[in-house]
Amino acid sequence: MQDISAGIQAIKRQLGDRLCIMGHHYQNDAVVQHCDITGDSLELARRVPQVNADHIVFCGVYFMGESAALLAKPGQAVYLPSMDADCLMSRMTPAPLARKVLEQLYALGRKVIPLAYVNTDLALKAVVGEYGGAVCTSANAGIMLQWAMKQGDGVLFLPDMHLGNNTATALGIAPHERHVLRIGSRGLVEPEAQALDRKLLLWPGCCAIHARFDPDDVREMRAAHPGCRVIAHPECREDVIAVCDGAGSTSYLIKDAARVAAEALGSTLIVGTENNLVHRLAARHAGQCRIIPLGHAICGNMAKVTEKKLWTILEAITAQKATPLAIEEELCPPARLSLTRMLEVCGQ
Numbered sequence: 001m002q003d004i005s006a007g008i009q010a011i012k013r014q015l016g017d018r019l020c021i022m023g024h025h026y027q028n029d030a031v032v033q034h035c036d037i038t039g040d041s042l043e044l045a046r047r048v049p050q051v052n053a054d055h056i057v058f059c060g061v062y063f064m065g066e067s068a069a070l071l072a073k074p075g076q077a078v079y080l081p082s083m084d085a086d087c088l089m090s091r092m093t094p095a096p097l098a099r100k101v102l103e104q105l106y107a108l109g110r111k112v113i114p115l116a117y118v119n120t121d122l123a124l125k126a127v128v129g130e131y132g133g134a135v136c137t138s139a140n141a142g143i144m145l146q147w148a149m150k151q152g153d154g155v156l157f158l159p160d161m162h163l164g165n166n167t168a169t170a171l172g173i174a175p176h177e178r179h180v181l182r183i184g185s186r187g188l189v190e191p192e193a194q195a196l197d198r199k200l201l202l203w204p205g206c207c208a209i210h211a212r213f214d215p216d217d218v219r220e221m222r223a224a225h226p227g228c229r230v231i232a233h234p235e236c237r238e239d240v241i242a243v244c245d246g247a248g249s250t251s252y253l254i255k256d257a258a259r260v261a262a263e264a265l266g267s268t269l270i271v272g273t274e275n276n277l278v279h280r281l282a283a284r285h286a287g288q289c290r291i292i293p294l295g296h297a298i299c300g301n302m303a304k305v306t307e308k309k310l311w312t313i314l315e316a317i318t319a320q321k322a323t324p325l326a327i328e329e330e331l332c333p334p335a336r337l338s339l340t341r342m343l344e345v346c347g348q
């Protein structure tokens, strides 16, 4: 991989300030070593408007590149090294279906504000913007849910029901105030038999990578590593988070690992999230504390971005043959609204 790495470095030197490589924490180390900016979804979205480079290469999944393209300045081009790296959860809320469900809820006299996890596509973000809603990430879901509650008489959280439920629990919204919608291909299934008057309505989507963890995984880890601390990403199921010692976004997990490494020398930390991040944390804090994944969790789509593909897109950029990510013009104003509302509410 020496040649590829050297090739990437040479192109970075050649393009200088005209190039910015951004990458999500779930990317593998071979890619992360070349990134100018790494972060979780929120940090990356916040950084895009500050980037002045002509070319932004985004190492992550499709919706992240789309959000970057939406927040980029006119004339800036955003490229994805792997166009087929797609977050499967982001496809669980097709925009026409979400619109249909919102129409059905409004027809019942409800003013439900949609709050969409950033892991959604552009068309869905546009529907959310149109209905007065906003985007959130796992790092600000609590702040954004409180904001959305004040904008209408209820919130439709989509697409991740686990993040929605975990956020609601953290805010003290009781289970009897929530309802996971039953949705079919034409909208709500048997609306009359559903508790549609609840304060928090949840779209029945989830991340298959995080939802696979089970409370027994936590119990087994505690038995194998007495005294260990267990933390996990809030895309995990509520019954898993209930038996953890802490939960939060990717940036929370990174900060907590650094804290444990500094304050609890020799201890064991179990982390329930994508394994690329966990292995990186384990290497970073080796000798201070032991960091172990809660279980096998590799996002196959994040893994589609490789160092070789990064090199290929950079070569195409220098040869002026790269195709930037194209986003549908008419979807941009409402979709941008849903993203900028988040950045405004969270103080940029």
Ligand code: 13P
Pocket: 039, 040, 041, 042, 087, 119, 137, 138, 139, 207, 235, 249, 250, 251
């Ligand atoms: P973050 O919002 O923590 O970056 O997570 C994004 C994601 O895709 C988690 O699976």
Ligand code: SF4
Pocket: 061, 086, 087, 088, 089, 090, 119, 207, 208, 209, 210, 235, 274, 299, 300, 301, 302
């Ligand atoms: Fe999507 Fe889950 Fe992969 Fe995150 S880990 S990008 S939510 S599929």
